[in-house]
Amino acid sequence: MGGMWSSVRPVLAWVVVVLALLAGCAGRDAAPERQAQVAHGEALYDTHCIDCHGGATGGDIADVPPPHNAQGHTWHHGDCELIAMTLQGLPERPGLPDDVPPMPGFANELDEDDVRAILAHIRTWWTPEQRAHQERVTAQVCE
Ligand code: HEC
Numbered sequence: 831m832g833g834m835w836s837s838v839r840p841v842l843a844w845v846v847v848v849l850a851l852l853a854g855c856a857g858r859d860a861a862p863e864r865q866a867q868v869a870h871g872e873a874l875y876d877t878h879c880i881d882c883h884g885g886a887t888g889g890d891i892a893d894v895p896p897p898h899n900a901q902g903h904t905w906h907h908g909d910c911e912l913i914a915m916t917l918q919g920l921p922e923r924p925g926l927p928d929d930v931p932p933m934p935g936f937a938n939e940l941d942e943d944d945v946r947a948i949l950a951h952i953r954t955w956w957t958p959e960q961r962a963h964q965e966r967v968t969a970q971v972c973e
Pocket residue numbers: 875878879880881882883894895896897898902903904905907912915916920921923926930931932933934936948
């Protein structure tokens with residue numbers, strides 16, 4: 831047993847070092863760009879969405895307008911659906927409470943990259959399970 835460990839241990843150590851280096855490189859490349867996108871999305875969200883949809887916490891899945899955080903159902907929809915709803919808005923429908931205006935369309939103010947940034951910001955409010963689920967939905971329903 832001891833003999834086997836002494837030959838396996840250095841190999842394991844190398845594997846750990848190489849994995850750590852790989853993870854470090856990947857993180858370094860993606861992080862600043864991603865942070866800038868999330869910050870851009872946060873600024874847009876605070877200007878255009880937060881008054882109706884609320885912020886990082888609070889609210890309930892039955893609320894209208896729905897919260898976009900982990901209490902809501904935004905994470906049930908694919909990226910392409912969320913982008914289309916945000917740019918085009920949603921039609922007035924029976925069942926919307928009288929004091930709630932329908933979801934306005936933002937195509938005159940925002941483009942697709944802006945909405946992707948907003949989604950990157952909203953995503954930081956979701957649990958890892960919700961994020962994973964929403965990635966699967968996006969892969970299924972969006973090209
Ligand atoms: C004037 C209030 C108002 C503003 C401002 C507003 N929304 Fe909405 N939004 C609504 C309402 C109301 C609904 C629900 C419509 C329904 O149930 O038919 C909705 C629904 C949605 C939905 C579909 C439900 C969901 O969570 O998946 C998305 C996505 C959405 N809004 C995104 C946004 C984004 C992004 C912004 C900011 C760019 C925004 N909304 C700004 C009122 C608003």
